[in-house]
Amino acid sequence: MPRKPVAKFTIDHLQVLDEHGVVDAKLDPKLPDERLLEMYRWMRLARELDERMLKLQRQGRLGTFPPNTGHEAVSIPVAMAMGPKDWFVGAFRETGGRLVRGEPLTSPLYYYNGWEEGNILPDPALRITPVSVVIGCQVPHAAGLAFASRYQGEDAATVCFIGDGGTSEGDFHEGLNFAAVWKAPMVCIVQNNQWAISIPRSAQTASQTMAQKAIAFGIPCVQVDGNDALAMWVAINEALDHARSGKGPYLIEAVTYRLMMHTTADDPKKYRSEAEEKCAWEKEPLIRFRAYLAGKGLWDDGKEGALIAEVKEQVDQAVRAFEAPVDWAQDTAFDHVYGTDHPHLHEQRAEFLANVRFDGGKEADHG
Amino acid sequence: MAKLTMVQAINLALTEEMERDPGVLVLGEDVAQDGGVFRLTDGLLEKFGPGRVLDTPLAESAILGTSIGMAMAGLRPVCEMQFCGFSYLMMGQFEAHATRMRARTHGQVTLPLVIRMPYGGGVRALEHHSESREVLWAHLPGAKVVLPSGPRNARALLAAAIRDPDPVVFMEPKHSYRAFREEVPDEPEVLPIGKAQVVQSGTDVTLVSWGAMMRPTLKAAAEITGKRGVSIEVIDLLSIAPLDAQAITDSVRKTGRCVVVQEAPRSFGPSSEITALINDKAFLYLEAPVARVTGYDVVTPYFGREKHYIPSAGRVARALETTLDF
Numbered sequence: 240m241p242r243k244p245v246a247k248f249t250i251d252h253l254q255v256l257d258e259h260g261v262v263d264a265k266l267d268p269k270l271p272d273e274r275l276l277e278m279y280r281w282m283r284l285a286r287e288l289d290e291r292m293l294k295l296q297r298q299g300r301l302g303t304f305p306p307n308t309g310h311e312a313v314s315i316p317v318a319m320a321m322g323p324k325d326w327f328v329g330a331f332r333e334t335g336g337r338l339v340r341g342e343p344l345t346s347p348l349y350y351y352n353g354w355e356e357g358n359i360l361p362d363p364a365l366r367i368t369p370v371s372v373v374i375g376c377q378v379p380h381a382a383g384l385a386f387a388s389r390y391q392g393e394d395a396a397t398v399c400f401i402g403d404g405g406t407s408e409g410d411f412h413e414g415l416n417f418a419a420v421w422k423a424p425m426v427c428i429v430q431n432n433q434w435a436i437s438i439p440r441s442a443q444t445a446s447q448t449m450a451q452k453a454i455a456f457g458i459p460c461v462q463v464d465g466n467d468a469l470a471m472w473v474a475i476n477e478a479l480d481h482a483r484s485g486k487g488p489y490l491i492e493a494v495t496y497r498l499m500m501h502t503t504a505d506d507p508k509k510y511r512s513e514a515e516e517k518c519a520w521e522k523e524p525l526i527r528f529r530a531y532l533a534g535k536g537l538w539d540d541g542k543e544g545a546l547i548a549e550v551k552e553q554v555d556q557a558v559r560a561f562e563a564p565v566d567w568a569q570d571t572a573f574d575h576v577y578g579t580d581h582p583h584l585h586e587q588r589a590e591f592l593a594n595v596r597f598d599g600g601k602e603a604d605h606g
Numbered sequence: 607m608a609k610l611t612m613v614q615a616i617n618l619a620l621t622e623e624m625e626r627d628p629g630v631l632v633l634g635e636d637v638a639q640d641g642g643v644f645r646l647t648d649g650l651l652e653k654f655g656p657g658r659v660l661d662t663p664l665a666e667s668a669i670l671g672t673s674i675g676m677a678m679a680g681l682r683p684v685c686e687m688q689f690c691g692f693s694y695l696m697m698g699q700f701e702a703h704a705t706r707m708r709a710r711t712h713g714q715v716t717l718p719l720v721i722r723m724p725y726g727g728g729v730r731a732l733e734h735h736s737e738s739r740e741v742l743w744a745h746l747p748g749a750k751v752v753l754p755s756g757p758r759n760a761r762a763l764l765a766a767a768i769r770d771p772d773p774v775v776f777m778e779p780k781h782s783y784r785a786f787r788e789e790v791p792d793e794p795e796v797l798p799i800g801k802a803q804v805v806q807s808g809t810d811v812t813l814v815s816w817g818a819m820m821r822p823t824l825k826a827a828a829e830i831t832g833k834r835g836v837s838i839e840v841i842d843l844l845s846i847a848p849l850d851a852q853a854i855t856d857s858v859r860k861t862g863r864c865v866v867v868q869e870a871p872r873s874f875g876p877s878s879e880i881t882a883l884i885n886d887k888a889f890l891y892l893e894a895p896v897a898r899v900t901g902y903d904v905v906t907p908y909f910g911r912e913k914h915y916i917p918s919a920g921r922v923a924r925a926l927e928t929t930l931d932f
């Protein structure tokens with residue numbers, strides 16, 4: 240018996256817009272102008288919100304949060320391509336996509352200031368799952384959601400996000416494997432921003448690409464320039480078509496860069512060079528998209544200035560709403576432990592309220 | 607003697623143990639280059655090199671699973687769970703293997719490993735970063751669960767945990783990481799695991815706690831002593847598995863009254879076990895029912911509401927007065 244290859248695989252890399260905003264005419268999805276402008280507007284808004292959140296955090300007006308700057312071209316085109324019945328299953332660095340999908344700007348503000356109210360959607364029909372802090376857990380959820388969509392006869396797909404670090408968790412592999420075996424309509428987007436806190440991509444996996452992890456499960460995949468919103472648009476549309484047509488899941492590796500600190504509690508100087516960061520800033524997604532729009536005669540400095548003023552005002556309004564006094568009850572935790580009524584919780588709630596009264600509603604002294 | 611924070615004291619214990627025993631190594635997410643997200647393992651990489659201080663991929667189950675393999679081969683891995691909220695991903699390895707290997711092989715294979723994890727609330731952190739779930743581990747036979755309360759005992763207990771022949775879950779109260787400093791002796795210290803410390807002796811009531819709750823507990827004890835001139839015995843358990851039944855029994859037989867302070871939700875927590883123990887061993891000495899000051903049986907709220915859910919010195923003081931007045 241001779242030894243011979245039984246399987247061979249290749250991984251494609253897709254880029255439509257280069258760093259200077261030059262478009263590959265053959266690959267250009269030829270989006271209508273208004274869609275392009277809409278895409279840029281979302282990216283600008285997400286960037287503005289992120290920058291404001293960082294300021295608020297530094298001023299003590301917001302808790303710890305993971306900045307999203309640099310990731311706009313990943314989740315925003317994806318969310319724009321999704322239909323109303325599709326499920327958006329985020330990790331925690333897709334604020335832009337969440338906004339596109341219909342989350343109010345106040346949601347991330349509440350959420351990152353320690354209020355569950357930030358998880359409450361204006362309408363559950365938006366089909367956005369809450370931020371998934373525990374890395375990887377959302378992938379099996381997505382496989383289950385995708386299964387359920389098909390079971391319920393919906394022509395819908397589930398889009399799930401995970402980071403490069405997240406691909407090391409068992410749940411990532413287990414979830415993808417289930418989705419593949421079930422041929423579930425799921426798209427997994429690996430947001431490869433080169434870092435998982437201080438762990439570089441090279442120490443996270445010995446695989447040459449993140450995309451190829453899909454091959455092991457029999458899932459088609461592509462590696463995409465994740466700073467290129469048009470490439471993401473092309474890739475997500477192919478992936479959604481694939482998933483919706485009953486062929487099973489699809490995986491997109493979006494190659495991008497975490498331009499900021501992991502969270503506001505992190506200091507990247509401990510583990511990466513400023514030269515590397517500087518180089519990454521030159522490839523960031525907004526610059527090239529703006530150049531592309533300008534090249535098409537759709538954009539100029541005047542329009543940019545007007546848009547920045549407009550999104551600033553929008554963020555200002557959200558911050559004002561977020562900082563307006565609220566009278567949310569302190570004892571809501573007792574409302575949502577179970578869907579059924581339990582006497583021991585009534586007793587404990589009474590005790591809790593008495594204790595809050597006793598402490599005068601002040602910051603309790605925990606030593 | 608140097609005045610150290612708990613973070614520095616734990617770092618010192620790791621350094622001393624790694625210097626003492628070449629089989630000791632440190633592994634976990636971000637522990638090497640970054641020095642840990644709390645900077646607790648800072649400097650170890652420089653001192654001991656990447657062969658002994660390992661930045662791992664992001665996978666808790668494999669962090670413990672590989673530690674089990676290393677320990678089977680005779681090494682003494684000290685692995686880190688970045689936050690206790692992520693430790694549940696390794697619970698399968700813990701229950702199925704870490705706690706059972708000794709019994710499974712009648713002692714032929716033992717697992718001298720330590721799992722360090724920051725736990726507890728009060729630091730304005732995101733979801734999953736504020737829980738106190740020591741009971742999940744303590745319930746499993748074969749698991750030792752150690753909870754230091756200050757820099758000095760943290761250093762001495764971690765040394766003991768590393769030298770211990772069995773798996774030890776070492777839960778570090780992150781609220782106390784940098785909240786205060788303590789004199790830590792120059793010479794290495796080792797405290798026995800399973801022995802409580804009477805940090806203040808007294809005759810009128812016994813106050814029992816551990817970990818982060820020792821601070822509000824001691825504050826309340828000082829307040830009530832000043833206010834009422836009573837004599838309060840304060841016990842710091844230091845480990846909840848094994849539990850120092852003797853120390854609790856002796857104290858409650860002497861004082862006849864007991865208040866237990868626990869950060870975790872009330873039901874099925876260590877305070878329930880302690881109350882049952884007192885019922886078994888000291889019932890006839892009791893002048894008042896055992897009182898418990900605990901977290902509530904709710905899902906830990908995000909930090910906007912958290913402050914009222916963590917037992918406060920005021921709550922402990924009120925429970926002390928009720929117990930004294932019974």
Ligand SMILES: Cc1ncc(C[n+]2csc(CCOP(=O)(O)OP(=O)(O)O)c2C)c(N)n1
Nearest residue numbers: 332372373374402403404405434435436692
């Ligand atoms: C199960 C689990 N382990 C550890 C953590 C702590 N943690 C939070 S984010 C992170 C790194 C995530 O890296 P990656 O998946 O690449 O996402 P990115 O932060 O780069 O967006 C870690 C280790 C966590 N949240 N969940």
Ligand SMILES: [Mg+2]
Nearest residue numbers: 402403434435
């Ligand atoms: Mg990453």
